[in-house]
Amino acid sequence: MRLILNVIWLVFGGLWLALGYVLAAVICFLLIVTIPFGFASLRIASYALWPFGRTIVDRPGAGSGALIGNVIWLLLCGIWLAIGHLVSAVAMAATIVGIPLALANLKLIPVSLVPLGKEIVPVHRPAPWAPPSATRN
Template identity: 75%
Template sequence: MRLLLNLIWLVLCGLWMAIGYALAALVCFVLIVTIPFGFASLRIANYALWPFGRTVVDDPSAGAPSLIGNVLWLVLAGWWLAIGHLVTGVALCLTIIGIPLGLANFKLIPVSLLPLGKKIVETA
């Protein structure tokens, strides 16, 4: 079931959201100071391509720098990506087959807003 949902996700919205994260990463890599944000964006892009069967958990080793970084990320790129997930999630929830995909989009909003200090792990 996860494979089927991931394939449908990839076609309907995963590829486009991953491209959005990749563009954010590219901008972060160009602005040399924000390179850690670029790596976080690429990590989330990978998650946005194939979200079913994986989840986001807090990293216990993250400290104050991740909090400061999350505030900067929120201002620079996070809210744009969250709006993308919100619009795509609402559009997908308009159809019956798209409801699980829309809910997965809503699940990605918190990590798109505050990506530092999070880990993406496989579910059991």
């Protein structure tokens, strides 16, 4: 089911949203000072291409640098990308088939607003820094 949803997502909006993230990454790379934001944007672009079966978790140890970076990101790119997700979610929710796609768009809004200090991991696998008790056997 995830494969089918990912293919539908890719055709009906994921490609355009990922291109928005790639554009934001290119702008960040050109400004040189914002290169870390460019890498974060590329990470989210891959997530925007294939969101079903992956989730976002907090990265431990993200401190004040991530907080300051997230504020700068929010002002430069985050708000525009979040608006893109919201508009796309509203359009996709117009049909019954598009409701799961709209929910995926809404799931992308928090990471598009504050991407630093986040990690994108598969749903079936915990984050690499998770304690051994969190893994499934």
